[in-house]
Amino acid sequence: MRRNIVLIGMMGAGKSAVGAELSRRLGVPLRDTDAEIVRAAAMSIPEIFARDGEAFFRARESEVLARVLRGDPAVISTGGGAWMSAGNRDLVAASAVSVWLNVPLPVLWQRVRQRPTRPLLQTPDPRGTLERLLADRAPSYALAEIVVPVDGHASVEETATRVLEAIRARRPDILEPA
Numbered sequence: 754m755r756r757n758i759v760l761i762g763m764m765g766a767g768k769s770a771v772g773a774e775l776s777r778r779l780g781v782p783l784r785d786t787d788a789e790i791v792r793a794a795a796m797s798i799p800e801i802f803a804r805d806g807e808a809f810f811r812a813r814e815s816e817v818l819a820r821v822l823r824g825d826p827a828v829i830s831t832g833g834g835a836w837m838s839a840g841n842r843d844l845v846a847a848s849a850v851s852v853w854l855n856v857p858l859p860v861l862w863q864r865v866r867q868r869p870t871r872p873l874l875q876t877p878d879p880r881g882t883l884e885r886l887l888a889d890r891a892p893s894y895a896l897a898e899i900v901v902p903v904d905g906h907a908s909v910e911e912t913a914t915r916v917l918e919a920i921r922a923r924r925p926d927i928l929e930p931a
C-alpha cells in the first residue's frame with residue numbers, strides 16, 4: 754500500500770470496526786486515533802473530556818493524527834470530530850486518501866444509542882444532538898476524496914469490501930505494493 758487510508762465520518766459510522774477489517778485484509782497496521790489518545794493519557798475518552806475538556810482532547814487528537822500520518826502506510830481510523838479541523842484535513846490530504854463512511858442518521862443512532870462512551874452524546878436529547886452534529890458536519894465530510902454510502906444492512910465485512918472497491922476505482926495506485 755502506497756498511501757495511508759484515513760476513515761472519517763460520524764460516531765457510529767464504523768470507522769473503528771471497518772478500519773480493523775481493512776487493516777487485516779491489507780496487512781497494514783490499524784491506527785485508531787481515539788485508542789492512541791486513550792493509551793497515551795491512560796484515561797478513557799469520557800474521563801479526558803470531563804477532566805481536561807474538549808479543546809484539550811482536540812489538541813491531542815491533532816497531535817496523534819499528525820504522528821500516525823508520518824508513519825508507515827496504515828489504515829487510520831479517526832474520531833468523528835477530527836475532520837472538522839481544516840488543519841487536520843490539510844494534513845490528511847498531504848499524505849493519505851480520505852474515505853467518508855456516509856451512514857444515515859437512523860443507522861448511526863441504532864449503533865450509538867446504548868453506549869456511554871461518547872461524551873458529546875451525554876445530553877438530554879442525544880438523538881437530537883446526533884442529528885444536529887450530522888447536519889453541521891456533513892458538508893465537511895463531503896470534502897473527503899472518496900465517499901462510500903453505507904446502508905443499515907451492510908456488515909462490517911461488506912463495508913470494507915465497498916471501501917476497497919471505491920479506492921480501486923478512484924485511486925488504483927494506492928493499493929499497489931509500496
Ligand SMILES: Nc1ncnc2c1ncn2[C@@H]1O[C@H](COP(=O)(O)OP(=O)(O)O)[C@@H](O)[C@H]1O
Pocket residue numbers: 762763764765766767768769770771830864907908909910912
Ligand atoms: N457495517 C456495520 N455493520 C454492523 N455493525 C457495525 C458496522 N459498522 C460498525 N458497526 C458496529 O457499530 C458500532 C460502532 O462502530 P465503530 O466502529 O465504533 O464506529 P466509529 O468508530 O465510526 O464511531 C460498533 O458496535 C460496531 O461493531
Ligand SMILES: O=C(O)C1=C[C@@H](OP(=O)(O)O)[C@@H](O)[C@H](O)C1
Pocket residue numbers: 762763764765768769787798831832833834835870871872873
Ligand atoms: O464525533 C466526535 O466528535 C467524537 C467521536 C468519537 O470517536 P468515534 O467517531 O470513533 O465514535 C471520539 O473521538 C469522541 O467521543 C468525539
Ligand SMILES: [Mg+2]
Pocket residue numbers: 768769770787830831832
Ligand atoms: Mg471509533
